[in-house]
Amino acid sequence: MQLGNLERSVMEALWxxxxxxxxHDLAPLLPSGPAVTTVLTVLTRLSNKGMVSRERVGRAHLYRATAGKDAFVAEAMRAALDEAGDVAAAVQRFVGTVSPEVASALRAALGERDGSAR
Structure with missing residues (x-):
């Protein structure tokens, strides 16, 4: 899921x-200091996308991310692969660019996946 710059900044703060x-607490933390009404508009959009939940507290709403940043990044990676014409080539090219730590994490994740499928 693509996020605009302000949406991304809001999500970073919520994470x-x-x-x-x-x-009103979120607005001053964001780049360019948007108005609270602008932040509310962004929060409504993020809520409609299912990324943010809100809870009524007095006369205001408390906003929370519905999932962690890791879940968002995983979804973005999956969506990028879905758009690749040649998934095998895209994965091969990606793997060629990662650090040894990321390569190790990929091996471990694939090993866990293969082990749980048995």
Missing amino acids: EHPGGMFA
């Missing part, structure tokens, strides 16, 4: 504050 945030 750093897993207990949730109010729009």
Whole structure:
């Protein structure tokens, strides 16, 4: 799922504050200091995308990310592969660019997956 710059900044802040945030506390943390009404619009869009939940607290809403950053990154990677014309070539090219640590993490994840399928 693609996010705009402000949406991404909002999500980064929410991932750093897993207990949730109010729009008026979130606005000053964002680049260019958008108005609270702008932040509320972004939060509504993110809620419609299923990325943010809101809970009424008094007269305001407390916003939380519905999933962690790792889940978002995994979904973005899956979506990118879905768009690749030649998935095998895309994966091969990706693997050729990763650090040894990432390669090790990929091997471990694939090993776990293969082990759980038996």
